[in-house]
Amino acid sequence: MILAVLEAQDGALKKISYEVLTAAKKTDEALSAGGVTALLIGPGAQQAAQSVPGNGVQQVLYAEGDAFAAYAPQAYAQAVLAAAQAASAQAVVFGATAFGRDVAPRVAAARSAGLLMDVTELFAKDGSLAARRPVYAGKAIAVVQAVGQTAVAAVRPNAFAAQAAEEPFAPAKALGVDVDPVSVRAKVREVRRESAGRAELSEADVVVSGGRGLKEPENFTLLEELADALGAAVGATRAVVDAGWRPHHEQVGQTGKTVSPGLYFAVGISGAVQHIAGMSSSRTIVAINRDAEAPIFKIADYGVVGDALEILPQLTQEVRRIKG
Amino acid sequence: MNIVVLVKQVPDTATRIKVAPSGTEIDRQGVNFVVNPYDEFAIEEAIRIKEKLGGQVTVLTVGEQKTEEALRTALAMGADEAVRVSAEVQDPLTTARAIAFAVRELAPDLVLAGKQAVDDDEGQVGSLVAALLDWPQVTVVTKLELTAEGGVAEREIEGGVEVVEFTLPAVVTAQKGLNEPRYASLPGIMKAKRKEIRQIAADQSVTLDPMVRTTALELPPARTAGKILTGMDAQAAAKELVRLLHEEAKLI
Numbered sequence: 001m002i003l004a005v006l007e008a009q010d011g012a013l014k015k016i017s018y019e020v021l022t023a024a025k026k027t028d029e030a031l032s033a034g035g036v037t038a039l040l041i042g043p044g045a046q047q048a049a050q051s052v053p054g055n056g057v058q059q060v061l062y063a064e065g066d067a068f069a070a071y072a073p074q075a076y077a078q079a080v081l082a083a084a085q086a087a088s089a090q091a092v093v094f095g096a097t098a099f100g101r102d103v104a105p106r107v108a109a110a111r112s113a114g115l116l117m118d119v120t121e122l123f124a125k126d127g128s129l130a131a132r133r134p135v136y137a138g139k140a141i142a143v144v145q146a147v148g149q150t151a152v153a154a155v156r157p158n159a160f161a162a163q164a165a166e167e168p169f170a171p172a173k174a175l176g177v178d179v180d181p182v183s184v185r186a187k188v189r190e191v192r193r194e195s196a197g198r199a200e201l202s203e204a205d206v207v208v209s210g211g212r213g214l215k216e217p218e219n220f221t222l223l224e225e226l227a228d229a230l231g232a233a234v235g236a237t238r239a240v241v242d243a244g245w246r247p248h249h250e251q252v253g254q255t256g257k258t259v260s261p262g263l264y265f266a267v268g269i270s271g272a273v274q275h276i277a278g279m280s281s282s283r284t285i286v287a288i289n290r291d292a293e294a295p296i297f298k299i300a301d302y303g304v305v306g307d308a309l310e311i312l313p314q315l316t317q318e319v320r321r322i323k324g
Numbered sequence: 325m326n327i328v329v330l331v332k333q334v335p336d337t338a339t340r341i342k343v344a345p346s347g348t349e350i351d352r353q354g355v356n357f358v359v360n361p362y363d364e365f366a367i368e369e370a371i372r373i374k375e376k377l378g379g380q381v382t383v384l385t386v387g388e389q390k391t392e393e394a395l396r397t398a399l400a401m402g403a404d405e406a407v408r409v410s411a412e413v414q415d416p417l418t419t420a421r422a423i424a425f426a427v428r429e430l431a432p433d434l435v436l437a438g439k440q441a442v443d444d445d446e447g448q449v450g451s452l453v454a455a456l457l458d459w460p461q462v463t464v465v466t467k468l469e470l471t472a473e474g475g476v477a478e479r480e481i482e483g484g485v486e487v488v489e490f491t492l493p494a495v496v497t498a499q500k501g502l503n504e505p506r507y508a509s510l511p512g513i514m515k516a517k518r519k520e521i522r523q524i525a526a527d528q529s530v531t532l533d534p535m536v537r538t539t540a541l542e543l544p545p546a547r548t549a550g551k552i553l554t555g556m557d558a559q560a561a562a563k564e565l566v567r568l569l570h571e572e573a574k575l576i
């Protein structure tokens with residue numbers, strides 16, 4: 001069996017969950033593991049568990065209640081380990097999200113299993129689970145292979161096609177797990193949302209990023225307007241983050257976020273290696289820059305040489321017109 | 325407060341990656357090695373905590389002798405002691421086992437690490453060390469406040485921040501935004517040069533067989549330049565770009 005660890009918010013499955021299901025099925029094929037069990041933990045887990053597509057998923061386990069009311073890596077890891085045991089899981093698949101990246105290593109350590117982190121492909125090799133994963137911020141791709149029959153994997157958002165969200169749903173059942181509160185020594189006290197209703201950078205299908213070429217922090221409103229017209233997330237270069245124009249959680253690049261959206265706009269961005277490292281796996285790249293020699297044009301699929309401050313409002317208007 | 329900071333030596337972020345003849349590693353020729361940028365935030369935070377609460381900062385790396393350069397950089401910034409664990413590590417789990425072995429001996433109140441090493445981009449070692457020691461962890465931290473028994477940290481998540489309460493001992497991994505790392509001072513550099521670096525060798529109780537093997541290192545497919553619109557006024561360029569994205573790329 002393969003255990004797919006899903007994520008939900010307000011009782012609804014997140015997009016990454018459908019990607020994790022696809023990845024879990026690939027893992028099942030690679031290891032001939034006999035099916036997929038899904039797991040949901042935390043507030044709303046029971047409700048979200050009722051909407052897991054049954055195509056290829058045998059059952060859904062959910063863990064709710066006091067021990068999981070707030071995120072606590074030790075408690076959540078115990079739930080994953082209990083579910084893995086209940087399902088006799090050979091491998092456990094997470095999304096490489098803030099949650100998956102935090103808890104997957106604890107699960108791997110407890111199972112003495114190899115963890116294939118932030119992978120973009122999963123396949124079989126010599127009877128073990130193998131994967132491709134970007135390293136050096138995407139400047140190289142490593143082919144990695146788990147040793148032995150067990151493994152843990154965390155899949156990069158947007159790298160696996162999402163499983164269709166269709167009925168019939170898989171049968172759901174509560175997971176029996178007892179967490180000793182004394183064993184939980186880190187716990188979330190409060191969650192502050194910061195994204196102003198905009199898509200989140202590492203999960204977004206479209207990202208609109210701005211750099212020093214926007215001249216002033218106020219001009220980022222022009223960028224935000226384009227982002228909103230496109231339903232996109234907003235990104236930034238380190239230069240503008242360090243200047244205090246944008247918050248650091250918007251930084252794209254080697255020491256910021258790595259994004260792989262379908263469409264990436266680089267506006268007033270020169271294209272330094274450290275920036276390109278964080279966005280070069282985007283499917284389509286659009287660059288807008290005044291300087292025709294800017295390195296960003298070397299990797300752009302489409303580009304406009306011109307003044308971003310003049311082009312942005314026109315672009316927003318045109319996008320709104322086309323989208324109706 | 326005694327703190328161990330985990331430090332890894334990595335290629336400079338501007339490095340152009342070439343694959344070595346072995347096909348599984350980068351060509352290290354001409355590569356400039358630096359302290360992992362996220363570890364600089366961890367070192368800085370440790371020094372600030374020491375300045376406030378007292379105690380000692382020990383920097384620790386697992387690696388060959390060359391990696392002592394990274395330890396000396398950390399000493400020059402203000403760390404008190406440096407330890408190199410000499411072990412052949414090949415994957416995050418064995419690295420974490422070697423680290424956990426040394427941390428047990430050093431018995432600090434807090435372990436600080438980077439959220440991710442910018443070479444292998446694993447982002448695992450902090451959580452792995454916490455799990456192996458059965459300690460709590462807070463990863464990707466942008467704000468940290470400590471008392472003698474515990475602390476409160478803010479960690480970055482998708483579209484927001486989690487405020488986490490934890491008890492010591494614990495592992496905390498540093499994200500950009502936590503602080504502004506200081507530069508090494510000249511006296512610091514002189515002192516760091518003379519400092520003895522302690523060696524710890526993992527004993528037989530530590531299993532160093534890797535659980536993940538890298539079987540190949542590839543370069544990503546090269547991107548070719550596309551359609552660049554030049555010499556058009558803003559309105560015409562915007563119109564044409566949206567047309568291309570709509571009709572040709574079918575993305576809007």
Ligand SMILES: Cc1cc2nc3c(=O)[nH]c(=O)nc-3n(C[C@H](O)[C@H](O)[C@H](O)COP(=O)(O)OP(=O)(O)OC[C@H]3O[C@@H](n4cnc5c(N)ncnc54)[C@H](O)[C@@H]3O)c2cc1C
Pocket residue numbers: 210211212213214236237238239240251252253254255256257267268269270271272273274275278288289290291294306307308309337361
């Ligand atoms: C250790 C390290 C880590 C780093 N990590 C990152 C990282 O994670 N992410 C990151 O982004 N950077 C990172 N950097 C910084 C990187 O090297 C560059 O300095 C940075 O990306 C440049 O940002 P920029 O493109 O906004 O600014 P610039 O390089 O100054 O480019 C501005 C561009 O705007 C154009 N322009 C000017 N005016 C206009 C106009 N009116 N209309 C259109 N275009 C205009 C210019 O032609 C120019 O190409 C890192 C550097 C180091 C040393």
Ligand SMILES: Nc1ncnc2c1ncn2[C@@H]1O[C@H](COP(=O)(O)O)[C@@H](O)[C@H]1O
Pocket residue numbers: 330331332360362363384385386387416419436437438439440441442444445446447448449450
């Ligand atoms: N060989 C090592 N020696 C010391 N610390 C390390 C080593 N490898 C990783 N770390 C620490 O763990 C963090 C995360 O590394 P990684 O999981 O490899 O991305 C780094 O930022 C370091 O703080």
